[in-house]
Amino acid sequence: MKEVPDAIVCEGCDAVYRRTPLRPREASHCARCGTELDRHAGDQGARVLPLTVASLILFAIANLFPIVEIELRGLSSQTTLAGAVIVLTGEGMSVVALLVLATTILFPLLQLCILFYLLVPMARERRPAGFGVLVRILQSLRPWGMIEVFLLGVLVAIVKLSSLAQVVAGPALWGFMGLTVLLTAVLSFNPRTFWEMAFEPRPGQKA
Ligand SMILES: [Zn+2]
Numbered sequence: 669m670k671e672v673p674d675a676i677v678c679e680g681c682d683a684v685y686r687r688t689p690l691r692p693r694e695a696s697h698c699a700r701c702g703t704e705l706d707r708h709a710g711d712q713g714a715r716v717l718p719l720t721v722a723s724l725i726l727f728a729i730a731n732l733f734p735i736v737e738i739e740l741r742g743l744s745s746q747t748t749l750a751g752a753v754i755v756l757t758g759e760g761m762s763v764v765a766l767l768v769l770a771t772t773i774l775f776p777l778l779q780l781c782i783l784f785y786l787l788v789p790m791a792r793e794r795r796p797a798g799f800g801v802l803v804r805i806l807q808s809l810r811p812w813g814m815i816e817v818f819l820l821g822v823l824v825a826i827v828k829l830s831s832l833a834q835v836v837a838g839p840a841l842w843g844f845m846g847l848t849v850l851l852t853a854v855l856s857f858n859p860r861t862f863w864e865m866a867f868e869p870r871p872g873q874k875a
Pocket residue numbers: 678679680681682683698699700701702703
């Protein structure tokens with residue numbers, strides 16, 4: 669009936685360990701290569717929620733302010749990343765536009781919103797509706813939420829647009845830089861932790 673698997677596979681060297689219950693503020697490491705294997709579930713959730721909120725705020729700043737100035741047919745205009753994606757589509761680069769749209773806007777926003785939706789009630793020991801489905805969506809999105817993919821998307825957009833556009837050194841650019849740092853921390857949170865938070869009793873947790 670417990671859905672938490674008893675084995676942990678090291679992400680660094682594929683060594684297999686038996687999962688041991690951890691106390692708050694405890695983490696386990698691989699004996700062979702030192703990679704972190706596991707961390708107390710409640711600690712991770714408590715750490716990730718404020719980072720998720722901050723990421724959502726920076727995400728809004730990064731996407732609502734213009735990030736590029738585009739010159740088309742003699743007219744110069746400033747546009748947001750979403751606006752730049754529309755320009756890329758118009759210039760016949762729809763595959764690039766889709767890649768940029770998915771990796772820099774859709775996937776991170778979806779992940780942040782699901783995390784927020786799950787973490788807020790769980791901080792009060794409540795399980796939100798659709799819990800299982802949403803955790804599975806998070807797990808399947810995880811490879812796409814990796815910071816390298818996010819950076820690649822931003823980089824591809826800037827390089828592809830460089831002939832048409834100039835990057836605006838404004839709030840959106842700083843927003844993206846800050847978001848890169850925050851997403852690194854947020855995405856280190858493994859969605860499987862949700863199962864532990866939901867199924868394991870958490871003694872010592874404040875009511
Ligand atoms: Zn290892």
